[in-house]
Amino acid sequence: MRHFVFTAALLAAGPCLADPLPSWNDGASKSAIIAFVESVTDPASPDYVTPADRIATFDNDGTLWAEQPLYFQFLFAFDRLRKLAAEDESILTSDVLRAANAGDLETVAAAGEAGLLEIQSVTHAGMTVDEFLAESRQWLATTQHPDTGKPLVTMTYQPMLELLSYLRDEDFTTWIVSGGGIDFIRSFADDTYGIPPWQVVGTEANTVYAVGEDGTPTLSKEGGVTFIDDKEGKPVGIMRHIGQRPIFAAGNSDGDFAMLEWTTAGDGARFGLIVHHTDAEREFAYDREGHVGVLDRGLDEAAGRGWVLVDMANDWRRVWPDGE
Amino acid sequence: MRHFVFTAALLAAGPCLADPLPSWNDGASKSAIIAFVESVTDPASPDYVTPADRIATFDNDGTLWAEQPLYFQFLFAFDRLRKLAAEDESILTSDVLRAANAGDLETVAAAGEAGLLEIQSVTHAGMTVDEFLAESRQWLATTQHPDTGKPLVTMTYQPMLELLSYLRDEDFTTWIVSGGGIDFIRSFADDTYGIPPWQVVGTEANTVYAVGEDGTPTLSKEGGVTFIDDKEGKPVGIMRHIGQRPIFAAGNSDGDFAMLEWTTAGDGARFGLIVHHTDAEREFAYDREGHVGVLDRGLDEAAGRGWVLVDMANDWRRVWPDGE
Ligand SMILES: [Ca+2]
Ligand SMILES: [Ca+2]
CATH class of the missing domain: 1.10.260 (434 Repressor (Amino-terminal Domain))
Structure with missing residues (x-):
């Protein structure tokens, strides 16, 4: 009886619920994301996860914004x-x-x-x-993009911005885990993605604390790299910064393979997502070869590992926040 | 007129407001803490700081819990x-x-x-x-403490637990920035201090990602240290993990000097706090000499730098959560 009333209330509310991912076409990718989020946020679900454990990690280049012709x-x-x-x-x-x-x-x-x-x-x-x-x-x-002429910060992926917001609305914390430099990403992550500096994990440069003659302390970049947050470094960076295993990870290249492997090997419901660049018309089409964003092993193994391979050309109704 | 009504409402509410720091004796240290917190949280104050920027960092050993006879x-x-x-x-x-x-x-x-x-x-x-x-x-x-026989996790300082709660109630985020191992501290920080793993900064061991023959990925500690979060390392660790300068920092030894220096050199209202171990009866009395928690330069320079030197014997009504 209680169940019936609850269902009726949901049905009544149904038509009013906004689509959390309007730039995603209906299909297997979108359904899988929504089914996962609902399963881990529903207290009655066997896959329920408390908000503190709803950690979602995102690669940046090629996952949240473009990376061609070069990072x-x-x-x-x-x-x-x-x-x-x-x-x-x-x-x-x-x-x-x-x-x-x-x-x-x-x-x-x-x-x-x-x-x-x-x-x-x-x-x-x-x-x-x-x-x-x-x-x-x-x-x-x-600075504008050398090919499209658009301001670089507008070359983010609208469907991924919606995914970040959707997860945060469902009490996930969203993190960037990037091979890019941690300070470079922090310089725009808050404005562009709503991700504060402490939720950015990245490659780290040698940084030195010193006090000037006038007593003013500074932190300076002295050249050299102390940590590379790529490939097997990504799970290491995650455990250094976050200190626990994510339940959701998204990437686009084999540089993210270990992050997805580590994330989805945990107990309970897990989600691995790979953005596959299939859209030469609206963005760029590339995978197994190139200078950046090589996706080879991930392409072969995604299905077997239960990772969702997002087909940009077919899964995304719109690519860019300011355009098609 | 509006001002008068507001003041009258505050006065009327006054007797009902609980003391946020009941284990602190009334005095200069407690007053300075409360005045600082009120000044940065009152939107009408020139020192107002938005919640996202209310970063407070705490050393652990000797600041949040005891460190004698050895860490x-x-x-x-x-x-x-x-x-x-x-x-x-x-x-x-x-x-x-x-x-x-x-x-x-x-x-x-x-x-x-x-x-x-x-x-x-x-x-x-x-x-x-x-x-x-x-x-x-x-x-x-x-494990019990070798001198007191008390369980180690009960050897936290009640006044500092209250300070953590008070700051969090006022929309600060509270971080540990410790020379101790990041994983060791994470093993108890959430239960003991209410501080989640991603708000712990510490010394980092060499950690390696590997995948076993059965396909199970692991992160293992392979020996050796990759980052020492002490002295000049503390501001570096803060900028790696938090990515912005704190407005409040608390420590107890010269290992925290650079953290307090970095914190209080920022613009706007800032707070530096040093716990001075003056209480041989209830805890331990030590400062300029010893194996652990040496406070020498900090003792000389605290007053000149405007840092609050907390006198455990006189400023703390109670030291331990479970006792005097
Ligand atoms: Ca990438
Ligand atoms: Ca200490």
Whole structure:
């Protein structure tokens, strides 16, 4: 009897309930997300999870915003390198630095991760964390995407913004767990995603505390990286910062494989999501090959592991917050 | 007129307002804390701070719970060393390890921080983070203090527990920033202080992600330390984990000097608090000398820097949750 009344009340309320994911087309991906969220938030469900344990982690590049033709943080590093080299050419101490300064992305790409880290280390060092944040914010506010001409901060994925809001409305905490630099991401995560600095996990630069002659303390980036939050580093970063295993993880490349593996190996209901870039018309289409966002093993194993592979072209009604 | 009505309402409500810090004696320390909290939480105050920026950081050993005769984590490490050595004596590969196993604390103390880190590395390695947390919880639940005979988890300071609650009631977030191991502190911080794992910053051990032959992923402590969250490391740890400067910091030793310096150098109203161990009768009396909790520079400079030096003997009506 109580059950009947409850169901009737829900049915009556039904037509008034707003769709929490309006930019997602109806289909298996959207249904799976909603079914998971309902199962872990319904106190009567065997899969119920208390709010404190509703941890959801998101990769950033290629998962929450675009990453082509290159991670935006590297576009920032290249712009900064050109600016620094214009003032003092002697900082260009290696082939990869000279190539980056000349805009020769092929040579830079050929140098792989080590080359990119060298550029990042040179361009992100020798300033305080506060100066870095201000520089990054200024750059993001004034820089357009090289292909689309749109402001970079508008190249987030509307369906993923809705997913973040939906999870938070259901008392999840949402975290970014990115291979990108923690300070770079913090410079826009609160404004762009509603994610405060302490819910950002990322690659960490060598940071040093010092007190100036006038007694003013500073934290400065001294060059070099102390922690790489990518691949097997992602579960390590999660346990360092969050201290418990997520129940939901979303990524787009094999750099997220370990995070999804760690997340979904936990007891109880778990959710793994991979954004598959299938939409050459509205965004970019890529997976098994390229400089960024390589998705190979994840593509092969997602189904077997019960991870939801989101097909951008078919699952998303709209890609961009300000457009189609 | 509006002001008058508001004041009258406050006066009328006055006798009903519970004292947020009943275990603190009336005096300068208690008044300063309450005046600070009121100034940053009153929207009409020039010092008003939005809740998202009300970050309060606390050292743990000697600030939230006792640290004599030795940090409790080292008592844990010694007990674990004896247990491991009883199974396999060959782990005792150095003088400091043999001394710790024999209970020769003087030799261990003479080896300084390096000796303690060696013991910690040997005893905290070779297990998963989950196993470590379980082991630590089990030990804390069954171990009494060597001098007082009280369960260790009851040796927290009641006035500081009240301060944590008071700040949280006023929409602060409360963080631990400790030189102790992050996993050790997380094993009891939620139950003991109401502080969730992601609000614990501490010294970090080398942690490795691996997948077993059966496909089960684990995070294991492999020995060695990757980050020491002490002295100049505390502001670094704060910016890694929290990503913004606190407005309130509490500590008890020179290991907290940089944290208080960094916190109180920020703009706007700031609060630095040092617990001064002056109470040989109810707790322990120590400051400028000893193995643990040395407070020397902080004692000299607190007044000049506007930090509140809490005199345990005089400022605290009660020390322990379960007693005097
Ligand atoms: Ca990615
Ligand atoms: Ca301490």
